[in-house]
Each structure stands twice: as C-alpha cells, then as structure tokens.
Amino acid sequence: MICITFILARMKFETLAVHAGAEPDPATAALAPPIHLSTTFQHAPDGAALHGFTYVRDGNPTQSRLEESLAAIDSAAAALAFASGMAASAALLQSLPRGAHVLIPEDGYYAVRALARDYFPRWGLEHDLVPMDDVDAVRAKVRDTTRVLWAESPSNPLMKICDLGALAELAHGRGAMLVVDGTFATPALQRPIEFGADAVMHSMTKYLGGHSDVQGGSIAFKERGALFEAVEQTRTIVGGVASPFNCWLILRGIRSLAARMRVHSSNARAVAEFLAQHPAVEVVHYPALPSHPGHQIAKRQMSDFSGMLSFRMKSGREAAIALTGKLNVFKCATSLGGVESLIEHRASSEGPGSTTPENLLRVSVGLEHPDDLIDDLRQALG
Ligand SMILES: Cc1ncc(COP(=O)(O)O)c(C=O)c1O
Secondary structure: OHHHHHHHOOOOHHHHHHHOOOOOOOOOOOOOOOOOOOOEOOEOOOOOEOOOOOEOOOOOHHHHHHHHHHHHHOOOOEEEEEOOHHHHHHHHHHOOOOOOEEEEEOOOOHHHHHHHHHOHHHHOOEEEEEOOOOHHHHHHHOOOOEEEEEEEOOOOOOOOOOOHHHHHHHHHHOOOEEEEEOOOOHHHHOOHHHHOOOEEEEEOOOOOOOOOOOOOEEEEEOOOOHHHHHHHHHHHHHOOOOOHHHHHHHHHHHHOHHHHHHHHHHHHHHHHHHHHOOOOEEEEEOOOOOOOOOHHHHHHHOOOOOOEEEEEEOOOHHHHHHHHHHOOOOEEOOOOOOOOOEEEEHHHHHOOOOOOOOOEEEEEOOOOOHHHHHHHHHHHHO
C-alpha cells in the first residue's frame, strides 16, 4: 500500500485515475473493489476500532477508497465524500465561524446563491454576490471578516472563467481561503489546488459518476489541516455522507474520467463551432472559442474545455424553448456530465428568481458521434 501510494505520487492523471484507491482487496485479491454495506463494525470492549472503522456515518471502507482516489486526482492532501454536491458545499460553509463573510459568484450554480440568501443568516454568516471573473471587482468587496472566496470555473450556466491564481493570491493576502467549484471542468482538465486554491468542490453527480445514475459531492483539500478537520466533523455530525454503493459507483466512474473528458471536450468543441456560425444563434458561451472573454485564462488553467456550453437564440425565449422540443438525439433534461447529450432552458430549470437570460439554452454534450449531434441541431434550428 505504501509502496503503490509512493509510486502513484509520480504518475500522470490518467494513471492516478485508474489506480488510486484501487489496491486489490486484501481478503480475496479481487481487483474490482468490494462494496462494504455494513453500517457498523465490531470494536474492542473499550470501543477501540479494530480496523479503523466503527460506524458508517463516521467513515467506511468504500468511502475511504473513493477519498484516496479523490485526493490523488485533485493534487490534494486529503478529500471527503458527501451525499451530493450541495451537501459538500453546505458542509464547508457551515464549518465557518459565526460572523464570517463569504464572496459568492453572482452567476454561479443557483442553489449556492439560495444557500447564501436563505441559510447564511441562520448560521451567522454574511455574503456578497460578485462577478468572480473580475478580480478588481472581487477585491473591492473583500472585508476584514472575509473567510472564503467561492469561485466556480467554468460557471453554470454562463461558462465564465475565473483567474484561479489571481483569486488565490487575493484571498491569501487578506487572510481568506479560495474554494473552487470545479464541477464543469473535473480534475481531468483543471486542478485548482495547483493554482493555489485551498479546497475544491465537485458535484460527483456529474462527470465523476459520469453515467447519470449516482449522486455525490466531494471536497479535496490542499492541506489535511484545520479546514479539513472542521468539515469532516460537520459531515459526521450533520450527516451528509455518501452511501457505500454511491461511493463504489463514483469510483468506477473515475476510472474512465480522463478518456471520457477527452471525447466530451472534442464533441463540445464541434457543437460550439457549428452553433457559433448558425444565423439563428446570438452567441455561444464556450471557453474554447477564441471569442470567449475567458479564453486565454482558460487555456492557461485547463488542459481542455469540457463538454458544457450554453448558447442564446436571437429570437428569444419562446424560440429557445421550442428548439428543445424538436431535438431527437439531445434529451430535454437538467443535470450534466453523463454519456448522453442533454439540453435545457436553464431559466425554467432554475425557476423564480433566476438571473439566467431567457433566451439561453444549456447543453451537456455527451459521448455520441459529433456528426449526429450537429445533424440533430441543424434539423431543429432548420
Ligand atoms: C456547478 C455545480 N455545482 C454544484 C452542483 C450541485 O450538485 P448536486 O446536484 O450533486 O448537489 C451542481 C448541480 O447541478 C452544479 O452544476
């Protein structure tokens, strides 16, 4: 175990994704890991754990394997798995001291804004919404009590790109931490800790699971220090833990993450280029396009541009909604990161209070052949 961990420390992402947390089962030598469903573990008469585990909510062997993998693929010292991306986000934010101030992206995942608006006051936290892709605007909002800059890059659904290195420097200069929601990029394409972030959150429900059949969230930490301890304690007490079966499914998804992200990215690029030249389309938000305002920063901090994009229809809301109904290969559904291509009218999915433009459609480009995806869009735009 020590030996393989040592060897893996020098390996490339693809190798880490396949081998981290994949030691053969010591009891049977099985290569596919067992799922330990037990909620409780025999302990010594004085309560001491015999093999490091006592109760499922505190930790369990399948979750430990997943966390070993998550830390390795995100260049982190340690990682924690949760029941969902929101359980992970909430656990980190609930671990902050009362009176802490948090900067939240004004265009990021809408449920994080809802968390800040509806729950921060109950937890004694304060927040401001900021354009996280504008470092000067962020700097102007930092207070002495600011503890976290919460960045999302690329952002959902406008695909804005944050300069992670500049935000880390800004945060650290003011005694705060940079936490990055890296769900759209995944650790295969962007590892924020390498740019100075203190922690990275992923909704594992998306690309890490990869097949639209499992929910989970993760936080990877630059250091196994005070923040890690506090968030682990919050998970244990508040209880947003992932089930062993979900941990197992996500671990299986991570094994093929690098290969899937290559195809998601090349398919999305083909779809984005097709849409960008179509006369019915006002603008395409996809950071691979040189016209995207964050293109240069994305090129610096991402190895490819992922499978997520959004675009706006010239003729407005109704035309956008009507388009989704004419597609055959793309399915009308929310969520993202699975093998199948999805499209949604994002403002409708976000519901009342959404700030997403009404003519915007969000697309999760899947693993189908790009020609079939483009043909489907061409006939629907027709
Ligand atoms: C960017 C982003 N962050 C966080 C989440 C929340 O993840 P979950 O649905 O697993 O709670 C989502 C979900 O869509 C997301 O898109």
